[in-house]
Amino acid sequence: MSLLEGVRVVEMGLWVAGPAAAGILADWGAEVIKLEMPRGDPMRNLFGALSGSKEARCPPFDLYNRGKKSIALDVNHPDGIALVKRLIASADVFVTNMRPQFLQRVGLDHDTLLAAHPRLVYASLTAYGLDGPDRDAPGFDMAAFSGRSGMAERATPPGAAPPILPGGIGDNVTAITMVSGIMGALYSRERTGRGQLVSTSLLRTGIYSIGMDVSTRVGLGRIAAAPSRAKPQNPLMNSYCAGDGKWFWIVGAESERHWPGIVEALGDSSLLADARFSTPKERRRNAEALVTAIDALAARRTRDEWSEVFRRHDVWWAPINSVDDLVKDPQAIACGAFVNVPVHAGEPAPDSFNGVATPVDFGATPAGPAGPPPRVGADADALLAGLGVSAEELARLRASGVLAQAPAPAGA
Numbered sequence: 001m002s003l004l005e006g007v008r009v010v011e012m013g014l015w016v017a018g019p020a021a022a023g024i025l026a027d028w029g030a031e032v033i034k035l036e037m038p039r040g041d042p043m044r045n046l047f048g049a050l051s052g053s054k055e056a057r058c059p060p061f062d063l064y065n066r067g068k069k070s071i072a073l074d075v076n077h078p079d080g081i082a083l084v085k086r087l088i089a090s091a092d093v094f095v096t097n098m099r100p101q102f103l104q105r106v107g108l109d110h111d112t113l114l115a116a117h118p119r120l121v122y123a124s125l126t127a128y129g130l131d132g133p134d135r136d137a138p139g140f141d142m143a144a145f146s147g148r149s150g151m152a153e154r155a156t157p158p159g160a161a162p163p164i165l166p167g168g169i170g171d172n173v174t175a176i177t178m179v180s181g182i183m184g185a186l187y188s189r190e191r192t193g194r195g196q197l198v199s200t201s202l203l204r205t206g207i208y209s210i211g212m213d214v215s216t217r218v219g220l221g222r223i224a225a226a227p228s229r230a231k232p233q234n235p236l237m238n239s240y241c242a243g244d245g246k247w248f249w250i251v252g253a254e255s256e257r258h259w260p261g262i263v264e265a266l267g268d269s270s271l272l273a274d275a276r277f278s279t280p281k282e283r284r285r286n287a288e289a290l291v292t293a294i295d296a297l298a299a300r301r302t303r304d305e306w307s308e309v310f311r312r313h314d315v316w317w318a319p320i321n322s323v324d325d326l327v328k329d330p331q332a333i334a335c336g337a338f339v340n341v342p343v344h345a346g347e348p349a350p351d352s353f354n355g356v357a358t359p360v361d362f363g364a365t366p367a368g369p370a371g372p373p374p375r376v377g378a379d380a381d382a383l384l385a386g387l388g389v390s391a392e393e394l395a396r397l398r399a400s401g402v403l404a405q406a407p408a409p410a411g412a
Contacts, residue, residue: 001029001365002028002029002365002366002367002370003028003029003362003365003367004025004028004029004030005029005030007025007029007030007031007092007093007186008030008031008033008090008091008092008093009022009025009026009030009031009032009033009091009092009093009094009095010032010033010035010084010087010088010090010091010093010094010095011032011033011034011035011068011094011095011096012035012075012084012094012095012096012098012108013034013041013095013096013097013098013125014041014042014043014097014098015041015042015043015097015140015171016043016060016064016141016168016171016172016175017097017125017141017170017171017172017174017175017178017202018095018096018097018098018125018175018178019034019041019043019064019065019097020063020064020168020171020172020175021095021123021125021174021175021176021178021179021182022034022068022095023063023064023065023066023067023068023175023358024175024176024179024358024360025093025095025179025182026066026067026068026370027066027067027358027367027368027369027370028358028360028362028367029365029366029367029370030093031069032067032068032069033068033069033070033071033087033091033379033383034065034068034069034070034071034374035071035072035073035075035084035087036070036071036072036073036376036377036404037072037073037074037075038072038073038074038376038377038401038403038404039072039376039404040070040072040376040377041061041065043058043060043061043064043065044058044061044376045058046058046060046061059355060168061373062341062355062372062373063355063356065373065374066341066342066355066369066370066371066372066373067369067370067371067372067373068373068374069374069378069379069382069383070374070375070376070377070378070379070380071083071087071377071379071380071383071384071403072376072377072380072403072404073377073380073397073402073403073404074401074402074403075106076106077400077401077402079397079400079402080402080403081106081107081108083384083387083389083397083402083403084108085107085108086387087383087387088108088113088117088120089116089117090386090387091120092119092120092121092186092195093120093121093123093182093186094108094113094120094121094122094123095123095125095178095182096108096123096124096125097124097125097126099126099135099136099138100124100126100130100135100136101135101136110122110124110130110197114195114196114197117195118194118195119189119193119194119195120195121182121185121186121189121195121196121198122195122196122197122198123178123181123182123185123198123199124197124198124199124200125174125175125178125199125200125201126139126199126201126202127139127140127143127144127201127202127203128144128148128201128202128203129199129201129203129204130199139202139203140170140171140202141165141167141168141169141170141171141174141202142164142165142170143202144170144201144202144203144206145169145170145171145173145174145202145203145205145206145209146165146169146170146206147162148203148206149202149203149205149206149207149209149210150206150207150210150213150214151165151206151209151210152165153226154210154213154226154227155226155227156226157226157227157228157229157230158225158226158228170202170205170206171202173205173209174200174201174202174205176359177200177205177208178198178200181198181199181200182198184198185198229291230287230288230291231287231288231291232287232291233284233287234252234253234255234280234283234284234287235283235284235287235290235291235294236250236251236252236253236255236258236259236262236283237249237250237251237252237253238250238291238294239320240294240295240298241295241298241299242298242299242301242302242303242305242306243298243299243300243301243302244302244303244304246302246303246319246320247303247319247320248298248303248306248317248318248319248320249317249318249319249320250262250294250315250316250317251316251317251318252315252316253316255280255283256279256280258315258316259277259280259283260272261313261314261315262313262315264313265309265310265312265313265315266294266297266298267297267300268293268297271290271293276289276290277290303319307319327353333353336357336361337356337357338353338355338356338357339353339355339356339357339368339369340352340353340354340355340369341354341355341369341372342369342370342371342372343372344372344375347372355369375407376404376407377403377404377405377406377407378406378407380394380403380404380406381394381406
């Protein structure tokens with residue numbers, strides 16, 4: 001039995017954050033019904049939208065939507081929204097990352113649905129929250145999670161431009177946050193019999209993600225300067241480049257304790273005798289000079305050679321992997337970071353990993369991809385028949401454009 005077997009989730013989401021939250025629940029065994037517009041979630045055509053390419057597959061879409069069922073209909077039509085409400089009435093959880101203004105317009109806001117279905121867990125994931133002047137403002141993770149939260153500024157070295165974080169980081173972190181809230185609400189429902197609203201946002205999650213800095217500012221009224229590689233607060237917690245051009249982190253978190261071992265591994269005992277580096281305070285005061293010295297020493301060996309040296313001297317460190325490094329990293333493979341995702345009938349089965357695992361395992365219940373990502377609207381007939389919709393009514397809904405045409409069978 002899977003962790004969430006018997007839990008029905010209805011997802012009305014676009015792009016990443018909402019579908020990613022529901023996607024984790026699908027990996028954990030929930031039945032997830034994906035509500036799409038007749039043309040499908042635009043994430044299906046991410047690569048075409050970004051570059052104009054005609055790439056048929058979108059692996060990021062597959063990651064966030066595998067194992068789901070799809071029904072595609074026009075929620076702006078009265079018949080379409082009526083079908084959505086019937087589906088939600090059968091659900092334990094409703095997950096959405098649509099804007100509050102839209103949800104209110106079509107009658108899918110949390111006040112309306114929770115009044116009609118007191119056991120429902122209503123999971124709202126937005127850019128900026130459900131209240132405030134910008135609650136309906138559009139916001140991808142770059143804007144709300146990275147920019148407005150203060151994260152990008154905190155990651156900007158003095159005089160440099162703000163960094164552009166890899167796509168989806170904020171969406172993924174916020175999705176995991178939402179899943180934790182959903183699980184808490186389901187647990188509460190087991191005790192009380194009542195569902196409730198669960199809400200989070202890209203902005204709130206971004207602020208919590210840099211909570212060490214923000215709490216210091218809120219609690220003490222001051223904050224340190226943004227990190228600088230050239231002048232770090234602790235040069236033993238810094239990135240360095242090996243002689244083959246590959247980077248690594250030294251992680252000397254306890255500066256006094258780790259300093260002798262790091263110096264021994266670097267092979268330059270003169271650093272121990274240098275008064276500028278004699279204490280953590282002096283190393284911080286003379287950080288630029290120490291970084292320059294370690295840079296020169298780091299360039300003497302390849303990263304693989306440093307790996308062996310650091311292992312012998314018990315130096316805390318980690319490689320800064322490229323994605324190509326990562327997919328071959330034996331530790332990433334061993335810890336279960338990659339999985340095989342089932343494919344549709346008629347498609348060739350992969351002979352190696354073809355997907356990224358969601359980041360939680362359970363010791364007693366299986367978790368992982370239950371099936372391939374759904375084709376647009378592929379499950380409409382079965383789902384609606386389960387609600388008592390007749391074949392004649394399905395035909396009428398398709399003829400009127402409320403319900404998307406059934407997709408062609410695999411291999412057709």
